[in-house]
Amino acid sequence: xxxxxxRTANKPPSALSDPPLVRYLLTTIAILFLxxxxxxxLILVFASALSQGFSLFFAALRDPDALAAIxxxxxTAAIVVPLNTIFGLAAAWTITKFNFxxxxxxxxxxxxxxxxxxxxxxxxxxxxxxxxxxxGPWLQAHNLPVIFALxxxxxxxxxxxxxxxxxxxxxxxxTQGRDDEECAITLGANGWQxxxxxxxxxxxxxxxxxxxxxxxxxxxxxxxxxxxSGHIRGVTNTMPLHIxxxxxxxxFTAAFAVASLLALLAMATLLIKFFIEHYHRRQINxxxxx
Amino acid sequence: MKSRTVKxxxxxxxxxxxxxxxxxxxxxxxxxxxxxFFHLTAQNTWQGFISKAILNPRVIAAYRxxxxxxxxxxxxxxxxxxxxxxxxxxxxxxxxxLGDALVDLPFALPTAVSGIALTTLYAPKGxxxxxxxxxxxxxxxxxxxxxxxxxxxxxxxxxxxxxPALLDLEGELEEAAASLGASRGQTFFRVILPAITPALIxxxxxxxxxxxxxxxxVYFIAGNMPMRTEIAPLLILIKLEQYxxxxxxxxxxxxxxxxxxxxLTINFLQTWSSKRRTN
Numbered sequence: 150x151x152x153x154x155x156r157t158a159n160k161p162p163s164a165l166s167d168p169p170l171v172r173y174l175l176t177t178i179a180i181l182f183l184x185x186x187x188x189x190x191l192i193l194v195f196a197s198a199l200s201q202g203f204s205l206f207f208a209a210l211r212d213p214d215a216l217a218a219i220x221x222x223x224x225t226a227a228i229v230v231p232l233n234t235i236f237g238l239a240a241a242w243t244i245t246k247f248n249f250x251x252x253x254x255x256x257x258x259x260x261x262x263x264x265x266x267x268x269x270x271x272x273x274x275x276x277x278x279x280x281x282x283x284x285g286p287w288l289q290a291h292n293l294p295v296i297f298a299l300x301x302x303x304x305x306x307x308x309x310x311x312x313x314x315x316x317x318x319x320x321x322x323x324t325q326g327r328d329d330e331e332c333a334i335t336l337g338a339n340g341w342q343x344x345x346x347x348x349x350x351x352x353x354x355x356x357x358x359x360x361x362x363x364x365x366x367x368x369x370x371x372x373x374x375x376x377x378s379g380h381i382r383g384v385t386n387t388m389p390l391h392i393x394x395x396x397x398x399x400x401f402t403a404a405f406a407v408a409s410l411l412a413l414l415a416m417a418t419l420l421i422k423f424f425i426e427h428y429h430r431r432q433i434n435x436x437x438x439x
Numbered sequence: 440m441k442s443r444t445v446k447x448x449x450x451x452x453x454x455x456x457x458x459x460x461x462x463x464x465x466x467x468x469x470x471x472x473x474x475x476f477f478h479l480t481a482q483n484t485w486q487g488f489i490s491k492a493i494l495n496p497r498v499i500a501a502y503r504x505x506x507x508x509x510x511x512x513x514x515x516x517x518x519x520x521x522x523x524x525x526x527x528x529x530x531x532x533x534x535x536x537l538g539d540a541l542v543d544l545p546f547a548l549p550t551a552v553s554g555i556a557l558t559t560l561y562a563p564k565g566x567x568x569x570x571x572x573x574x575x576x577x578x579x580x581x582x583x584x585x586x587x588x589x590x591x592x593x594x595x596x597x598x599x600x601x602x603p604a605l606l607d608l609e610g611e612l613e614e615a616a617a618s619l620g621a622s623r624g625q626t627f628f629r630v631i632l633p634a635i636t637p638a639l640i641x642x643x644x645x646x647x648x649x650x651x652x653x654x655x656x657v658y659f660i661a662g663n664m665p666m667r668t669e670i671a672p673l674l675i676l677i678k679l680e681q682y683x684x685x686x687x688x689x690x691x692x693x694x695x696x697x698x699x700x701x702x703l704t705i706n707f708l709q710t711w712s713s714k715r716r717t718n
Contacts (some may be wrong), residue, residue, distance in 0.1 A: 190556035194552060283478075366545040396659065404555060408552045
């Protein structure tokens with residue numbers, strides 16, 4: 150966030166500011182709303198996870214199915230996040246450093262996964278790669294499982310999280326312009342040197358935030374993955390799907406134990422953003438508002 | 440001709456490589472699957488498509504529930520998200536930074552986690568449910584719970600859209616209104632509110648678009664009773680579990696068309712509001 154104008158930072162004249170009573174009332178309502186809708190559920194996750202003591206909490210996490218789910222989630226994120234990061238960098242470079250026809254169309258295409266329901270995203274891949282889909286019979290004949298297997302989970306997750314890094318970089322690189330890069334090229338740097346020594350230092354923090362957000366979403370995706378995974382316990386269950394299985398089995402403490410790991414991940418993500426906003430305000434400003 | 444323009448524009452190298460990679464990646468992951476999907480649904484006859492996607496009471500009930508609860512949640516978010524943005528931008532109080540950072544939580548918190556947390560809070564024996572259910576207020580396993588879950592996930596969209604608009608607001612306008620004798624209330628409703636209306640509308644649309652497709656959090660709290668608390672994405676899942684691919688694809692097609700329409704609206708709104716801001 151930017152600093153407010155000097156006028157609001159200093160004490161504003163009374164005709165221009167709200168009366169104290171209004172100010173306190175509005176602030177109280179806002180805080181109450183925030184507490185009720187965001188803070189209370191978050192507290193409940195940790196309270197429920199630890200309600201039966203630490204031993205049960207750790208037992209739930211050491212369960213073989215839980216470990217398998219954690220491993221699958223980590224593997225998926227380890228494939229998806231680097232892919233979408235490279236894509237985000239390439240897309241942002243091509244969109245912000247060059248003029249070409251159909252640029253706004255390309256931006257809309259990149260935004261598309263944000264607009265599509267995760268369930269529909271999963272459905273699209275089932276319809277194409279599923280047993281009765283376009284490539285289904287061919288894949289089955291060659292013993293290449295996609296749906297109800299890791300490739301399907303990776304595909305669906307990549308689709309859902311595709312815009313995150315690009316979306317964080319494009320507005321920032323647009324405001325930074327091309328002068329620095331053009332200067333470096335004129336002075337004899339090659340493309341790779343220019344990218345590494347000039348562009349990358351300018352976008353490090355926005356890139357980091359995009360990656361962290363993409364990672365949180367990749368590890369937490371539920372709708373798309375639940376369609377393509379087939380819910381095979383210990384094999385194709387990711388952490389969110391394992392939470393669902395436990396919750397529907399009335400194993401609430403275990404469900405919240407796994408959920409608390411994902412909640413911690415979300416809080417770490419926010420913490421990183423908080424840190425970046427404080428110490429690297431200039432870089433993030435352009436990227437807000439999405 | 441072509442080589443001349445290429446030379447003129449591209450001092451910076453890497454155009455062919457990055458554009459090629461971007462197009463291939465987005466094409467393979469987005470365009471090709473979408474094209475395949477539409478190709479398959481196009482094999483339906485019109486009559487079959489309409490009877491599966493539209494003329495079915497259970498499907499109609501699901502659309503109605505999805506769209507109305509998304510609209511109500513987006514409206515709640517427009518009011519409270521606008522209020523939060525106002526409070527964060529205009530007032531100074533302890534914990535403001537923390538509250539502001541917390542607004543992004545729904546971006547990072549998996550929907551399955553918020554889903555089971557909300558359900559447990561409002562279940563008949565939950566922290567809040569034990570007080571609300573005796574009063575006759577059913578949140579979990581009722582439409583109210585769906586609205587609550589959709590409000591949670593849509594909140595940051597409104598706050599993060601309205602905040603920049605409030606920051607852009609020039610103090611001179613309010614000073615002019617005050618010096619011309621307007622009360623604070625008049626200044627707010629005649630000067631400030633019209634200036635941030637485009638941002639509020641954009642925020643509403645973004646929150647609505649996100650809510651219409653949401654599945655994870657709603658799945659847990661809705662109770663999923665046919666005709667009553669079944670949202671459209673859930674119906675797709677049910678059809679797939681019954682191996683009714685054409686039925687699932689038909690509903691998915693309608694949802695996709697709605698998504699495209701919303702994306703176009705959002706693009707239009709954003710150009711409109713940025714134009715208004717520069718004027």
